[in-house]
Amino acid sequence: MIIAMWSGPRNLSTAMMYAFGNRADFHVVDEPFYGPYLRQTGLNHPMRNEILASRPKNAEEVAAQLLGPIPGGRPHAYHKHMTQHMIPGVPRGFMGSCANVFLLRHPARVLASFSHKYEGVTADDIGFRQQAELYDHVLSLGQTPIVVDSADIRQDPEGMLKKLCAAIGLDWDPAMLSWPKGGHASDGVWAAHWYASVHESTGFAGPEGPLPAVRSELQHLVEGAMPHYNRLNAVALKP
16 A cells, blocks of 8 residues: 655655654655655755755656655555645656545644744745645545644544544554654755754644634635635544
């Protein structure tokens, strides 16, 4: 089984990768299209040169690798994807061979976190529109996409991960509830900039508090993302 997890930035996505990566039966891949995305857009993300050097130049090559033999002879693979990386020219044909799951987080929480690490954030950077488009693409393939909200996972990690595994058709493994401190061998090179807090963790953080204040100049991004978030949240797995 190949699980393609579709998320925007600052969205529990690395913790989810660690949860699946702590299973003995899974190989995990961290943001495989990040290199082609930066190369095609020309965006100057933190550690751009290191990212470009660490990923294939060609998006088609990346897609072929994702459907190739799973390293280590493991039966399953988990691919952590960023929805904003799926720009025109990045192939989507591989999605038909995956169990596609969509990981949500409230736009205000995403923007409050992302804007601390990245200046000049735009709607394209946070990926809500692209997430909805990819959801529709999965529907067009005849699949029923699975949706889960990060807030529900943090509220009840065991309960929600059991529901997620059942929805995918995967046996539950309690190893998903914790992981070693310090990161994962499959972390992308960008982990040094983005993953500090999750590297200090050994499991999922507790429930989130009230929605954070978002700077006034970013409020239009929250408002623009909310319809996409609300649409997918309405069909998400619930506690």
